[in-house]
Amino acid sequence: MKALIAAAAVWLATSALAAPKPDNALLKAATAEAPAVTGTLKSLVEVESGSGDAEGLETLGRYLEGRFAQSGGSVSRVKPLPGTVGDIIVARWKGTGKGRLLLIAHMDTVYQRGALAKAPFKVVEGAAGPLAYGPGIADDKAGIAVILHTLPLLSARDYAELTVVINTDEERGSVGSGPIITEMAKGMSAVLSFEPTVYPETMVNGTSGTNTVIVTIAGKSAHAGAAPEAGINAMVEAAHVIAVTKDLDRGPGKRRFNWTVVNQDRGVRNIIPNNVTLIGDLRTATLAEVDQFRAELAERLKTPAVAGAQVVAEVRVNRPPFDVSPASSALIEEAQAIYATLGRRLPLMPRTGGGTDAGYAAIAGVPVLEFLGLPGAGYHTTDAEYVHLESVPSRLYLAASLIRRLGR
Ligand SMILES: [Zn+2]
Incomplete structure (x- = not known):
């Protein structure tokens, strides 16, 4: 003791x-x-x-x-x-x-x-x-x-x-x-x-890092009633883009990705739309995750569903x-x-x-x-x-x- x-x-x-x-x-x-x-x-x-x-x-x-x-x-x-x-x-x-x-x-x-x-x-x-x-x-x-x-x-x-x-x-x-x-x-x-x-x-x-994802889709205008086949529908392609990317969100505490805005210049009821821009919000823990996301997004968008549609994706780092x-x-x-x-x-x-x-x-x-x-x-x-x-x-x-x- x-x-x-x-x-x-x-x-x-x-x-x-x-x-x-x-x-x-x-x-x-x-x-x-x-x-x-x-x-x-x-x-x-x-x-x-x-x-x-x-x-x-x-x-x-x-x-x-x-x-x-x-x-x-x-x-x-x-x-x-x-x-x-x-x-x-x-x-x-x-x-x-x-x-x-x-x-x-x-x-x-x-x-x-x-x-x-x-x-x-x-x-x-x-x-x-x-x-x-x-x-x-x-x-x-x-x-x-x-x-x-x-x-x-x-x-x-x-x-x-x-x-x-x-x-x-x-x-x-x-x-x-x-x-x-x-x-x-x-x-x-x-x-x-x-x-x-x-x-x-x-x-x-x-x-945390905040990023903006911008996907612009260029199509071709045409008369929606007389000759829709002559057009390339950017809106239909946009729907495809959303469908094939919505699972890029990984859930709480992980990478977050959600589409938040749809823009269309001069939408007219009887014209096949030739342009749509989709904007999404991406949250990441590292810059490497942003690069990883860019690569995954590019892979998903490689083949448009609407023949002739031009799809361009950009991921902007707002705040690393x-x-x-x-x-x-x-x-x-x-x-x-x-x-x-x-x-x-x-x-x-x-x-x-x-x-x-x-x-x-x-x-x-x-x-x-x-x-x-x-x-x-x-x-x-x-x-x-x-x-x-x-x-x-x-x-x-x-x-x-x-x-x-x-x-x-
Ligand atoms: Zn502050």
Whole structure:
């Protein structure tokens, strides 16, 4: 018994010794910086910046240019691809470290102008500490706030190059900024994405990809009564396409594929239709699955049922999936180890059904870490979106520690 107690005492002593300790100077700095995050959140929330709101996005863009310049960044604007409203704000810092890091967050929200009047910024005391409310506060204004307040915790030796990209169309699938994020991510040591996490905080195993499937069918017009045999009926071919592809949907939790739209130019009752476009929605876990789907679709459509019909299929990747690679997995373990020094856990949650810009960054083949924003809830519901302020010191500490580990 005595031996057992002695063994237990030794085990306790060694495990206490082995318990990792935080970097106290950094923790102190993060804790001192944390209260200012609330004011930044208020400033960010009080500029309404729904996707497509040119005025709001411009106002917020100018505010961010000012903040990044104050932090010593060289700030520039990048035009999104045509059709997207709002310049992308890019800020860069040069340092003396080794790593090149890209930090991403988005300034647009899902809310229309007027949402703020119904749900103004407020801080209320919750069971787990203070909560800050406001439209878009968690998704993703808190992500921007975490980046802004991590900057003062860093010094030039923490990175060779630090780049921050804030885009304006994430809530519309980042069609105008996604390819730009991919380009900027190339050659980076890592990309850190500051989308919101849940409370208590977690990491995430991946985000989902969304894709549009477009099948255009060209036939030949003819009089539907006098000479239908002279025509090629695109609609009949479309029915065939649907019939031979509807089983490409693999069911819940797997690849999802469903036809959702049928378009026909100038349909007339007495004319054999010469064109039909079918549009389908495809959800995938990996880009490889998109390629696999393309191949299966091509195989199914190889032989038209209506002689002479031209069938062209296209699969557009709207938002690529983010699948945690071994390198990303290693980053998750780093984050968990850093959090453990604070006595906090960061369990890994399964892939989310939503998509994020981590998917665009991951195409560059570099390690990506998602969910570094503030923990919150009520995303996409006007009056109930909030973040947990209790976590702010830990989130700043985590972001700064990761940048140091990767950048020095
Ligand atoms: Zn978001």
